[in-house]
Amino acid sequence: MTDVRRPTLAALLTGVVAAAAALAGCAGTGGAGTAPPTTRPDLRLSAAAGPAQARAAEEADVVRSYQGMWADIIAVGAAPDGNAPRLARFAAGTQLARLRRWMAGFARQGVVLSGTVKADPHVVALTSGRKAVVQACVDGSQWVEVDKATGKVRTEPPSLPDLNIATLEPVGGTWKVTELTVVVDRC
Numbered sequence: 464m465t466d467v468r469r470p471t472l473a474a475l476l477t478g479v480v481a482a483a484a485a486l487a488g489c490a491g492t493g494g495a496g497t498a499p500p501t502t503r504p505d506l507r508l509s510a511a512a513g514p515a516q517a518r519a520a521e522e523a524d525v526v527r528s529y530q531g532m533w534a535d536i537i538a539v540g541a542a543p544d545g546n547a548p549r550l551a552r553f554a555a556g557t558q559l560a561r562l563r564r565w566m567a568g569f570a571r572q573g574v575v576l577s578g579t580v581k582a583d584p585h586v587v588a589l590t591s592g593r594k595a596v597v598q599a600c601v602d603g604s605q606w607v608e609v610d611k612a613t614g615k616v617r618t619e620p621p622s623l624p625d626l627n628i629a630t631l632e633p634v635g636g637t638w639k640v641t642e643l644t645v646v647v648d649r650c
């Protein structure tokens with residue numbers, strides 16, 4: 464997730480544009496600050512549930528994990544630490560490595576992240592128990608970088624929501640974001 468127009472905090476919200484992203488649009492808002500799941504989702508689907516109910520339950524687990532990743536980013540950003548175990552609850556692979564680098568960078572710069580983001584995640588593709596794709600419009604207009612020493616806002620938040628396209632895979636029994644692509648100002 465990189466963006467040459469908005470460095471640092473915006474790097475959490477923006478990234479490389481994927482060709483598949485051009486097909487997507489979104490509207491509405493929801494809370495990315497929604498509480499993450501308190502238990503690990505059971506990726507084994509109940510035989511008693513019908514296919515539609517099983518799919519709906521799995522999609523709900525995927526969305527909770529995506530929201531959990533954002534809740535963890537916001538929480539860790541309040542006191543950035545690239546080694547924070549919380550970053551690994553709902554992120555893995557490339558996405559976890561990026562989050563660790565960014566939080567370590569914020570810590571070195573004496574920056575804390577303040578505020579919240581709003582997102583409206585929905586599952587657009589699901590291969591049961593193997594891979595899911597979530598799209599969300601992410602509004603970071605209430606999330607800013609703050610100089611820890613002075614308390615002054617260092618950067619202005621983005622003005623338009625960005626389209627996030629997240630790939631999630633089950634890792635250790637929990638759906639985790641393994642890749643995140645962002646299309647700037649797409650929503």
